Amino acid sequence: MIKDRILRLLFIPLLGIFIPYFSDIISYEHYTITELVITHLYFIFLSFCIWNTSSWIHHSLRPLYKVNQNPFTKISSIALTSALFGGAICWIFSLIWFRVSRENFSWLPVFKSSSFSALAVVVFTLIYEILFLTKERQLDEEVVSQLDIERSRAEMTVLNQxxxxxxxxxxxxxxxxxxxxxxxxxxxxxxxxxxxxxxxxxxxxxxxxxxxxxxxxxxxxxxxxxxxxxxxxxxxxxxxxxxxxxxxxxxxxxxxxxxxxxxxxxxxxxxxxxxxxxxxxxxxxxxxxxxxxxxxxxxxxxxxxxxxxxxxxxxxxxxxxxxxxxxxxxxxxxxxxxxxxx
CATH class of the missing domain: 3.30.565.10 (Histidine kinase-like ATPase, C-terminal domain)
Known part of the structure; x- marks a missing residue:
């Protein structure tokens, strides 16, 4: 398991702020400071759901692929699956947002927010894959180093005995x-x-x-x-x-x-x-x-x-x-x- 606490603390709030900003799903001039805080908390929660769903999909699908399998196929399939789920979650949250907010409904902001979320999920998938590969390489090096030490000890024990x-x-x-x-x-x-x-x-x-x-x-x-x-x-x-x-x-x-x-x-x-x-x-x-x-x-x-x-x-x-x-x-x-x- 990789340690992604810092990434979560950094990117989940950022994604929650960027989704409404780039999708024009919020008319900022019509909201008070308090309402904006509540609004962004809602989208940060959306970001939290997207991140954790993507992380779960990545952890679930990754072990299904063989070590020697084409990495492009593995990353592409995981990224596509995660992007579809992330986009679908954002689609649902955006529809709910239009029903509870004072915004006038439009399909364009819904499409833009879902597309932005799907793109963000692809980036998250690449980040996770880099972290996994780095961790695996580190573990492999530790295993090889430990095996070398044990082999050296075993050979010397035989020699001494x-x-x-x-x-x-x-x-x-x-x-x-x-x-x-x-x-x-x-x-x-x-x-x-x-x-x-x-x-x-x-x-x-x-x-x-x-x-x-x-x-x-x-x-x-x-x-x-x-x-x-x-x-x-x-x-x-x-x-x-x-x-x-x-x-x-x-x-x-x-x-x-x-x-x-x-x-x-x-x-x-x-x-x-x-x-x-x-x-x-x-x-x-x-x-x-x-x-x-x-x-x-x-x-x-x-x-x-x-x-x-x-x-x-x-x-x-x-x-x-x-x-x-x-x-x-x-x-x-x-x-x-x-x-x-x-």
């Missing part, structure tokens, strides 16, 4: 080996693994988390990776310790990028994978040396695409992805605790 299956399988294999050969390291490995899963379970549905918590998580996660890969992996962090608790980040954002580096690169003891996480120019930068695996890795890039879309949604900023022959860099915008977000 899953750990790379190979990581789970390899971690369990590593734990089994350590239990048999190094009980102390196995205990530490088990503790870190529990912390990693606890982080996933607690924070999988959160939009943001403090950088301090994310760093604690990524350190636990990297500990598990180093147990498996030993000196083939190195990770360094260079962040402002005083700001860690005031900076927010998407949960598992760093883990996704570390996992992405491991998945797509070949590394060994002689050529380790070097991952550097540092803060610079309003970004958290994750950089790794690049040595693509000699065979193609099955990848849909859904992780990076979702991460980019999520940052756009949360803080209306883009992540930066830079790739060269020797290194791969992803820059995540800093989000302050006090910064408004969606």
């Amino acid at each position: 899953q750990l790379e299956p190979h990581f789970i399988f390899n971690s369990l294999n590593a734990l089994s080996y350590l239990i048999l050969h190094d009980a102390q390291t196995a205990h530490a490995f088990n503790s870190k693994l529990a912390s990693v899963y606890k982080y996933f379970l607690i924070n999988k549905n959160r939009e943001l988390i403090s950088l301090q918590e994310e760093l604690e998580f990524i350190n636990n996660y990297f500990f598990l990776l180093q147990i498996r890969h030993d000196h083939k992996l190195t990770m360094t962090t260079n962040l402002d310790k005083e700001q860690e608790d005031n900076i927010m980040i998407l949960p598992c954002a760093l883990q996704l990028l570390v996992e992405n580096a491991i998945k797509h690169n070949e590394f060994n003891d002689e050529n380790p994978l070097l991952i550097n996480i540092f803060q610079q120019n309003g970004y958290i930068t994750i950089k790794n040396n690049k040595k693509p695996k000699p065979y193609l890795v099955n990848s849909t890039n859904i992780g990076l695409r979702n991460l980019s879309a999520r940052y756009k949604f949360v803080c209306n900023k883009d992540i930066s992805i830079q790739s060269s022959d020797h290194e791969f860099i992803v820059m995540l915008p800093l989000i302050n605790k006090t910064q408004p977000h969606a």
Whole structure:
């Protein structure tokens, strides 16, 4: 339902004044001020009846037409029907007016008033149609926007709820080996693994988390990776310790990028994978040396695409992805605790 209160308050009185003025149905010089007021109230009531009848016809007929139907046919039929009803109402009111007033009856003023009313109804119909189309477009944009938000949230929820299956399988294999050969390291490995899963379970549905918590998580996660890969992996962090608790980040954002580096690169003891996480120019930068695996890795890039879309949604900023022959860099915008977000 469109809000037309202002239009009603403005146009109903105006139409009630214009109908007698343009149709010459009133001899103004023969009326006192009081009589003119009463006369115009009568025609304002006529205008009220015409407006509401036209509005009712428009609201009743409009849903009968299909969305993809020719709009000219729809508007023409609604306008014609409304004009006929509006003209008929004015015709009846004009005849009544001549019977109760001191005016000499003439068909010309009746015809002129009815024609003017019909023309006014056509204008009203166009105004209503414009209002309806504007409202529908606004609602469509809101629905599309909400669907985009829900889709983004759903994709990110799926992303956050899953750990790379190979990581789970390899971690369990590593734990089994350590239990048999190094009980102390196995205990530490088990503790870190529990912390990693606890982080996933607690924070999988959160939009943001403090950088301090994310760093604690990524350190636990990297500990598990180093147990498996030993000196083939190195990770360094260079962040402002005083700001860690005031900076927010998407949960598992760093883990996704570390996992992405491991998945797509070949590394060994002689050529380790070097991952550097540092803060610079309003970004958290994750950089790794690049040595693509000699065979193609099955990848849909859904992780990076979702991460980019999520940052756009949360803080209306883009992540930066830079790739060269020797290194791969992803820059995540800093989000302050006090910064408004969606």
